[in-house]
Amino acid sequence: xxxxxxxxxxxxxxxxxxxxxxxxxxxxxxxxxxxxxxxxxxxxxxxxxxxxxxxxxxxxxxxxxxxxxxxxxxxxxxxxxxxxxxxxxxxxxxxxxxxxxxxxxxxxxxxxxxxxxxxxxxxxxxxxxxxxxxxxxxxxxxxxxxxxxxxxxxxxxxxxxxxxxxxxxxxxxxxxxxxxxxxxxxxxxxxxxxxxxxxxxxxxxxxxxxxxxxxxxxxxxxxxxxxxx
Amino acid sequence: xxxxxxxxxxxxxxxxxxxxxxxxxxxxxxxxxxxxxxxxxxxxxxxxxxxxxxxxxxxxxxxxxxxxxxxxxxxxxxxxxxxxxxxxxxxxxxxxxxxxxxxxxxxxxxxxxxxxxxxxxxxxxxxxxxxxxxxxxxxxxxxxxxxxxxxxxxxxxxxxxxxxxxxxxxxxxxxxxxxxxxxxxxxxxxxxxxxxxxxxxxxxxxxxxxxxxxxxxxxxxxxxxxxxx
Numbered sequence: 001x002x003x004x005x006x007x008x009x010x011x012x013x014x015x016x017x018x019x020x021x022x023x024x025x026x027x028x029x030x031x032x033x034x035x036x037x038x039x040x041x042x043x044x045x046x047x048x049x050x051x052x053x054x055x056x057x058x059x060x061x062x063x064x065x066x067x068x069x070x071x072x073x074x075x076x077x078x079x080x081x082x083x084x085x086x087x088x089x090x091x092x093x094x095x096x097x098x099x100x101x102x103x104x105x106x107x108x109x110x111x112x113x114x115x116x117x118x119x120x121x122x123x124x125x126x127x128x129x130x131x132x133x134x135x136x137x138x139x140x141x142x143x144x145x146x147x148x149x150x151x152x153x154x155x156x157x158x159x160x161x162x163x164x165x166x167x168x169x170x171x172x173x174x175x176x177x178x179x180x181x182x183x184x185x186x187x188x189x190x191x192x193x194x195x196x197x198x199x200x201x202x203x204x205x206x207x208x209x210x211x212x213x214x215x216x217x218x219x220x221x222x223x224x225x226x227x228x229x
Numbered sequence: 230x231x232x233x234x235x236x237x238x239x240x241x242x243x244x245x246x247x248x249x250x251x252x253x254x255x256x257x258x259x260x261x262x263x264x265x266x267x268x269x270x271x272x273x274x275x276x277x278x279x280x281x282x283x284x285x286x287x288x289x290x291x292x293x294x295x296x297x298x299x300x301x302x303x304x305x306x307x308x309x310x311x312x313x314x315x316x317x318x319x320x321x322x323x324x325x326x327x328x329x330x331x332x333x334x335x336x337x338x339x340x341x342x343x344x345x346x347x348x349x350x351x352x353x354x355x356x357x358x359x360x361x362x363x364x365x366x367x368x369x370x371x372x373x374x375x376x377x378x379x380x381x382x383x384x385x386x387x388x389x390x391x392x393x394x395x396x397x398x399x400x401x402x403x404x405x406x407x408x409x410x411x412x413x414x415x416x417x418x419x420x421x422x423x424x425x426x427x428x429x430x431x432x433x434x435x436x437x438x439x440x441x442x443x444x445x446x447x448x449x450x451x452x453x454x455x456x457x458x
Binding site for chain 2: 006007008026043049051052055056057059085086090091096104130135139140143144145150152154
């Protein structure tokens with residue numbers, strides 16, 4: 001049996017997230033984060049996705065391409081405050097022996113006119129992520145509400161989000177191009193994408209979404225959108 | 230960005246199934262199918278699984294090593310009677326562009342005395358399957374009971390299982406070595422692992438479990454265990 005298995009992407013995901021920073025850490029936390037996947041040849045035939053529309057959710061198996069090649073036996077999950085270590089196999093951290101990721105996304109639409117483009121809702125992956133496989137989600141097997149989820153036993157606490165007047169104005173204009181931008185920004189900031197232990201209410205943070213650099217501060221439990229650049 | 234990503238197994242799964250035929254098609258269908266995974270160096274340090282015991286279920290990302298290299302745009306899922314085609318990405322078939330599999334299993338135990346051995350319940354994979362990754366199951370994100378499961382909208386119809394006297398005797402003796410063999414055989418045969426459209430009550434089928442060749446017939450909705458060889 002071979003010791004090495006090689007795989008090629010079936011496509012690369014287009015998402016609102018140009019870089020890792022700020023990406024919601026679970027796919028369901030930002031339902032307005034839309035992504036799409038154009039299948040590469042020879043997978044771009046409508047037959048390959050025939051019947052997929054009967055499923056509401058799909059698994060994306062992808063490569064953590066930005067972290068490939070680095071791993072440690074333990075990691076510090078953000079959910080544990082970044083100061084407690086668990087085993088890499090007890091986490092969903094991107095730094096893994098085999099940097100394979102698994103993301104459950106909602107299937108929002110399928111285009112098969114020119115090639116095949118799949119649209120997803122609730123993506124939590126960086127723009128350009130190489131996707132290796134798509135599989136339908138099978139609720140009768142994979143929905144286990146009674147399972148014990150270790151240290152990830154519910155959604156994290158969320159911030160409320162407030163807007164400065166200039167940021168609101170810029171966002172309103174941008175909504176011609178991105179109708180759900182307002183909601184996406186709120187969903188992303190609600191996850192509190194600060195580095196662990198950063199707690200300076202004056203400090204300005206930046207999160208990139210599409211071509212915007214969203215500048216925001218955090219005051220207690222409120223994220224304040226200061227500007228969209 | 231590379232067009233090819235290479236991965237090496239972190240271990241090979243030991244299961245009761247020497248070959249593909251007869252394996253339950255979903256992991257939860259045979260809770261007495263136990264499997265274990267000994268992590269290979271350099272992953273065989275107790276740190277790599279620290280904290281995993283707090284999760285009841287884990288995802289195994291594995292290679293369909295027996296079917297690697299073969300795929301078609303459409304497949305005929307057994308659940309559709311084997312005569313209707315759906316797209317390969319609308320199925321969990323092993324013949325895929327990238328032959329990666331995903332199996333949700335119950336974590337039954339963790340040994341960390343000599344290396345690391347993980348024990349699983351409800352495995353549906355062939356003995357020797359190369360495993361690329363282990364990830365904890367996160368119910369608050371991955372349990373979606375309301376999701377639409379397409380053509381896989383519930384467990385398949387099951388057969389009842391009856392035993393011939395000789396098969397029962399052989400199984401009773403074998404239970405010294407495999408205490409749950411009786412239950413495992415019943416769970417496997419209940420899934421009706423006949424080839425599609427085989428419907429001859431006289432025909433003897435074989436399913437290999439551990440070192441046994443389980444001979445059985447199917448009469449209507451009853452599987453009859455005739456012998457363990």
